[in-house]
Amino acid sequence: MATQSSSRGFLDILSLLFTALTGLYLLIGGAWLLSLGGSAYYVVAGVALLGVTWLLYRRRPGALALYALVLVGTAIWSLFESGPDFWALAPRSGVLVIFGVWLLLVSLRHAPRNKLDIGWLLGALLIWAGVLVHASFNDPQTVDGSLAAATATPAGNENANANADAIAPSEWPAYGRTQEGTRYSPLRQITPENVKNLRVAWIFRTGDMKGPNDPGEITDEVTPIKIGDLLYLCSPHQILFALDAKTGTLKWKFDPQLKTDPTFQHVTCRGVSYLDLAPTAAPAPADAACTRRIYLPVNNGHLYALDALTGERCADFANRGDLDLQPGMPVTNQSRNMYMPTSPPVVTDRVIVVAGSVEDNYSTREPSGVIRGYDVRTGAFLWAFDPGAKDPNRVPGPGEHYSWNSPNSWAPSAYDKTLDIVYVPMGVGTPDIWGGNRTPEQERYASGLLALHASTGKLAWFYQTVHHDLWDMDLPSQPTLVDIPDKNGNIVPVVYVPTKTGNLFVLDRRTGALVVPAPEKPVPQGAAPGDRVSPTQPFSELTYRPTKLLTDADMWGATMYDQLMCRIIFHQLRYEGTFTPPSIQGTLVFPGNLGMFEWGGLAVDTDRKIAIANPISLPFVSRLVPRGPDNPAEPKPGTKSGGSELGLQTQYGTPFGVTLNPFLSPLGLPCRQPAWGYISAIDLRTHQIVWKKRIGTTRDSAPVPLPFKVGMPMLGGPIVTGGGVAFIGATADNYLRAFDVKDGAQLWEARLPAGGQATPMSYSAGGKQYVVIAAGGHGSFGTKLGDYVIAYALP
Numbered sequence: 001m002a003t004q005s006s007s008r009g010f011l012d013i014l015s016l017l018f019t020a021l022t023g024l025y026l027l028i029g030g031a032w033l034l035s036l037g038g039s040a041y042y043v044v045a046g047v048a049l050l051g052v053t054w055l056l057y058r059r060r061p062g063a064l065a066l067y068a069l070v071l072v073g074t075a076i077w078s079l080f081e082s083g084p085d086f087w088a089l090a091p092r093s094g095v096l097v098i099f100g101v102w103l104l105l106v107s108l109r110h111a112p113r114n115k116l117d118i119g120w121l122l123g124a125l126l127i128w129a130g131v132l133v134h135a136s137f138n139d140p141q142t143v144d145g146s147l148a149a150a151t152a153t154p155a156g157n158e159n160a161n162a163n164a165d166a167i168a169p170s171e172w173p174a175y176g177r178t179q180e181g182t183r184y185s186p187l188r189q190i191t192p193e194n195v196k197n198l199r200v201a202w203i204f205r206t207g208d209m210k211g212p213n214d215p216g217e218i219t220d221e222v223t224p225i226k227i228g229d230l231l232y233l234c235s236p237h238q239i240l241f242a243l244d245a246k247t248g249t250l251k252w253k254f255d256p257q258l259k260t261d262p263t264f265q266h267v268t269c270r271g272v273s274y275l276d277l278a279p280t281a282a283p284a285p286a287d288a289a290c291t292r293r294i295y296l297p298v299n300n301g302h303l304y305a306l307d308a309l310t311g312e313r314c315a316d317f318a319n320r321g322d323l324d325l326q327p328g329m330p331v332t333n334q335s336r337n338m339y340m341p342t343s344p345p346v347v348t349d350r351v352i353v354v355a356g357s358v359e360d361n362y363s364t365r366e367p368s369g370v371i372r373g374y375d376v377r378t379g380a381f382l383w384a385f386d387p388g389a390k391d392p393n394r395v396p397g398p399g400e401h402y403s404w405n406s407p408n409s410w411a412p413s414a415y416d417k418t419l420d421i422v423y424v425p426m427g428v429g430t431p432d433i434w435g436g437n438r439t440p441e442q443e444r445y446a447s448g449l450l451a452l453h454a455s456t457g458k459l460a461w462f463y464q465t466v467h468h469d470l471w472d473m474d475l476p477s478q479p480t481l482v483d484i485p486d487k488n489g490n491i492v493p494v495v496y497v498p499t500k501t502g503n504l505f506v507l508d509r510r511t512g513a514l515v516v517p518a519p520e521k522p523v524p525q526g527a528a529p530g531d532r533v534s535p536t537q538p539f540s541e542l543t544y545r546p547t548k549l550l551t552d553a554d555m556w557g558a559t560m561y562d563q564l565m566c567r568i569i570f571h572q573l574r575y576e577g578t579f580t581p582p583s584i585q586g587t588l589v590f591p592g593n594l595g596m597f598e599w600g601g602l603a604v605d606t607d608r609k610i611a612i613a614n615p616i617s618l619p620f621v622s623r624l625v626p627r628g629p630d631n632p633a634e635p636k637p638g639t640k641s642g643g644s645e646l647g648l649q650t651q652y653g654t655p656f657g658v659t660l661n662p663f664l665s666p667l668g669l670p671c672r673q674p675a676w677g678y679i680s681a682i683d684l685r686t687h688q689i690v691w692k693k694r695i696g697t698t699r700d701s702a703p704v705p706l707p708f709k710v711g712m713p714m715l716g717g718p719i720v721t722g723g724g725v726a727f728i729g730a731t732a733d734n735y736l737r738a739f740d741v742k743d744g745a746q747l748w749e750a751r752l753p754a755g756g757q758a759t760p761m762s763y764s765a766g767g768k769q770y771v772v773i774a775a776g777g778h779g780s781f782g783t784k785l786g787d788y789v790i791a792y793a794l795p
Contacts, residue, residue, distance in 0.1 A: 011106050016056055018099055019067075023049030029564045036571035038552045041077050042564055045070060064103060064117040068124035071100055075127055081553040086135035087710050088673045091556060091563045097128050141675055141711075143692035146743045147610055147683060169722075170764040172226040175271040175344045176601070177719075177761070179415040180481035183603035185762040186722040189769035192740045194794060195725050195748045201770060201793040202248030208235035208787055210779065213261050219268040219757060220776020221599070221716065224789070226763040227274055227292070227308065233789060234269035236776065238298045242311060245765040248791060252311035256298045264299065264337045265359045270412065270599065271344040272296050273352075274308065275376055290314035293376075295352060297341035301325045303354060305379065318379030325354060328384075329367045330401045339367040343412040343478075343599075346422050348454050352376050353422050357410035360472065361431045361660075363635065364653030368401070369408025371424055371450075373457050383457030387445035388429060393457055405429045407446040411599050412478035414495070416509060421460050423481070423495055423509065424450040427474030428466075431651040433582050433622055433658040435470055436531035447473055449497050449505070451512060461512035465499050467534035470527075470582050471622075472593045472660075473500045477601035477717070481509060484609060484684050496602055500595025501578060502545030502615060503538070506687070516542045516687055524576035526583075528624055530655055533581050542687045544596050544615040544680070549577050550588070556673035557665050566671035569663075573621060582658065584624045590672070592620035593660055600717020600730060600759050609684040610741060612718045612726045614695065616677045618670060619663040624656040631657045675711025677731060679718065679739060691744040696731030700755075700783065707733070715781055717759040721769075729756025729773050732783060736760065736773050736792070750792065755783025768793050 023046045030042025048070045055063035074096055082088035104121055167173060169186045176183050190198070210218045224233035230251060231243040237258045242251040260267050273295040292308035302324055305317035313321025329339060341356040351373040358367050373382040385392045388406025396402055407429045414423045426449065428435075429442040448464035466473040480496040495509040506516040520536040527533045539545075552570050557563030574580055575588035596615040603612040625648065627633045634652050649658050663671045670676060680692035696712025699705050716730030725747065726739045734755055738748040755777035762771045771792045777785035 012056075015103065015106065016053060019049050019053040019056065022095070023047070023053055025561060026564070029568065033552070033564065033568050033571065036568065038567050038571055039081075041074075045074065048073075061117060065120040067100060067103060068120040071096060071121075071124035071128060075131055079131065082673070083140050084131070084135040084138050085140050085673070086132060087675075088556070089132060089135055091559055093128055093132065095559050095561075097125065100125050139694070141692075141694065143680070143689055144743075145690040147608070147681060147690050147741065172224070172761045172763045173274050174225060175223055175273070175412050176414070176478055176480070179346060179417075181412070181414040181478040181601060182480055182482070182606055183601070183717065183719045183759065184605050184721070185719065186607070187762055187764055187769045188721070188723040189764070190721060190725055190762075190771070190794065191723040192725060192742075192747055195738045197794050198738070198748060198750065198771070198792045199795055200750075201768075201791040203791075204241070204243055204248040204250070204789040206235040206239065206241060206776075206787040206789065208237050208239050210236075210785055211260070214267055215260070215262050215264045216779045217264075217266050217268075218779045218785070219266070219781075220774050220778070220786075221268050221270045221758050222774045223271050223759045223761050224772055224774070225272060225274055226761070229765065230308070231763075231772070232272055232274070232294055232308070233774065234272055234296060235787065236267050236269060238269045238296060240272060240294065240296050240306065240311070242308075243789075245763065245770070248789070254296070254304070254306055254311045256296065256302065256304060258298055258300055260299070261337070264340070266340055266342055266357060267299060268342050269297070269299075270342060273344040273347045275347045275349075277377060290316065293317075295345055295347060297343065297345060297354070297356075299340040299342065300337065301329075301339045301341065301356070303341065303345070303352070316378060323374060323379045325356065325372070328370070328396050328402050330365070330404050338362070342410055346413045346415045346454065347376060348415065348417070348420070350376060351382060351454050353413060353415075353424075353452075353454055355409035355413065355424060358405070358408040358430055361433065361649035361651050361658065363650065364405055364431065364437065366405050366430055368403050369406045369427070369429065370402045371409060371452065371457070373454070385450075385452055385457045385459070387426065387450070388439070388442045390441055392445070392459070403441070406442060409450070410474070411476055414479045414481050415454065416481055416493070419493075419510060420454050421451050421509065422454045423479045424452060425475030425477065425479060425497070426450050428469040428472065431649075431654055432472040433470055433649070433660070434528060434531055434624065434651060434654045434656050435468055436527075437654065443468060447475065449475060449479060449495065449507065449512075451509070463497075463505065463507055463512045465497065465503065465505055465538060466501070467537060468532065470531070470533070471579065471589055473595075476500050476595050476598045480602045480604050480611070482604050482606060482609075482684060496604070496611065498597035498601055498613070500591060500593070500597060502543050502591050502596035503540040504542045504544070504682075505538075505540050506542060516540055523579040524581060527581045528583060528656065531581075533579075537579050542682070544613070544689075545578065545591060546617070550575060550590060550619070550672065554673055555671055556669070557671070558667055558669055562665040562667045562669065566665045569671065582622050582624050584626065584656075586621055586623040588619055588663060589622055590619035592618050592662065593622070594618055594620065594662075594713070598715055600715070603718040603720040603726065604684070605720045605722075605741065607722065608741070610690075610720075611682040611684055612720050612741065613680045613682060614678065614714050614718055614728060614730060615680065616713050617672070618676050618713050619672050621659075621661055621663050623659045625659060626656060676713045677711045679726070679728060679744065681741060681744060693739075693744045693746075695728070695737070697733045700733045713781075715757040715778055719760050719762060721762055727760045727762070727771055729758060729760060729775070731756070732781065734775070734784060736771075752790070753784075753788050754786025755781065757781055757783060
């Protein structure tokens, strides 16, 4: 009996400690929050829990009943704040409900175990059980809808876009399958009915892993291309591999011998480009050297042309197959790793159109974002468009160079062969987060869609999606070209422009005129000293952006404790909605710098006229840092660039550095409640969002590998197939998934051996349809690194 009494006493002490410490925490933290203008709930709950503590300590009746009242009050408050959203309710209820069960089971000696007391507590727990069960089956963030049944494509017309090249259904010859960026394979062997039977067909390992001199931002983002019997892909260090499409067997590889160091901001390769010169030049034997070419961009500012059959360098292209993109760049001691082509170039029958990434936020003396055209056969320079120059087409003479820090384009471009226009997604001229010293020329073609005549580099038109961008709202992904019917049944050639803000701009690709309205609306004002803010910004009526301002009710955490801290931090930041200016106080940027859309882009079924999108929803915090001893205005002699896109960014040459980080709790979890990632479908005939579902679990992010389907952040994009199945990796858990395009139902998933932050592709070989994804992970995203390329097929 003595042992039993001692044990019960110990449990009593634990109960008292919980209610006392939790009550004090909520009271003190709640008072702090209330003083900042936040919810009064925590103060009330803290006082009530201290009352429970007193009743338990004094062994007075009513302790369980008062605790039951806390539970019921919390339920009412939680439903008022968040509605029946399970993952919003979980941190508000979790600790309190678990402790309520504890109280019920332990039956504290200091609280009389009368039926009424226990009944109150049991009733409160049953209320919470009902609320959570209902919320688990009724997600208010889900859009449940269904697309109309597919219209069969006439035989022999697998590509519905009038502008599309005659590509065999079995092929995937460009990054987006076509240079229109649709990511649509017309293959129909894999269907919603049989996709569950997909199995691994082959695995190839590149052997290219993170090295000791690599930066943290090493990523495997490649989408392979497939021409004939071969698959072509590049690894993070831009090693090019040619594989047998049926077996994954290596045929040849080419290593450009990239020499990296930690100052590289990126080490990545999203893909390569292909051209068959035979139809575009004088007749040549089919097996003539370099008739079929692969163009490989390399992060040190070079572009290689290689024989697609052998991997040998094309002797008649530039310097034995090596085109140096550095000439004409402003001279800096960092230029070799500050200008980085990371995406495959557009290749027409005459011109290679090359753009590249410029390091973010290092200084006002960085390379130009110039876009250039080169001859596809010889590599000879043809034209330039320097977005920061007074005359963008002027070519620098001897002793001259392209303009410093002109806006750059790091994402893949799209190409309309009929119009001979290349659509270039433009970023902001770095430094990104303070723009008081930008010239009118640096602003003119920043953060928008630039349409150039591919043969000449002359401007066709430009549409700006963000004015005077202070938030790093680059256009982050390849535009998508589609022909859609208007309300009168006329076919309109449009371009869809996904943006980090969540807006999807829809423009007539002939003129740049808006097809879906995007009115200018007032935005928050009050720039940092020396800067300015645009009074308005365009807001497309086709959008995934948040329709309501964030409040402290949207804050989240694993428990009520870190949720309270997130609410306090939220109120300490400046936030007045989208486009709140950067500040020394710290600004909540939502949608965040990562964007609602990133480089994965859209996948468009051009037959059904539907788009599959995977928007994400993760706020960031930017904080301007005044100059001081640890943040000088100019780099010290010998200083090298920083490499990372997170943490302190120097912005030399401006009055401020800036810190950029995700908006996280003290436990390292997002402070905004999930979902953080969705997969969704848009009917392109009506431009309505038809369905939207959470995608991704916590399995590879949480300390305990439990697969809670909260909706995870993503990097990478979807593809869609003629069989009515969409495929996507991208999520922060290591899976490739398949969805029914009709209603968004998940049909299949496969566990990947590393992060799948890449866009998959699909092709057929030997009468069998394959789906391929690179699973190599993403350094700064925190997924497991690897070197896998995996193909799936039906048995």
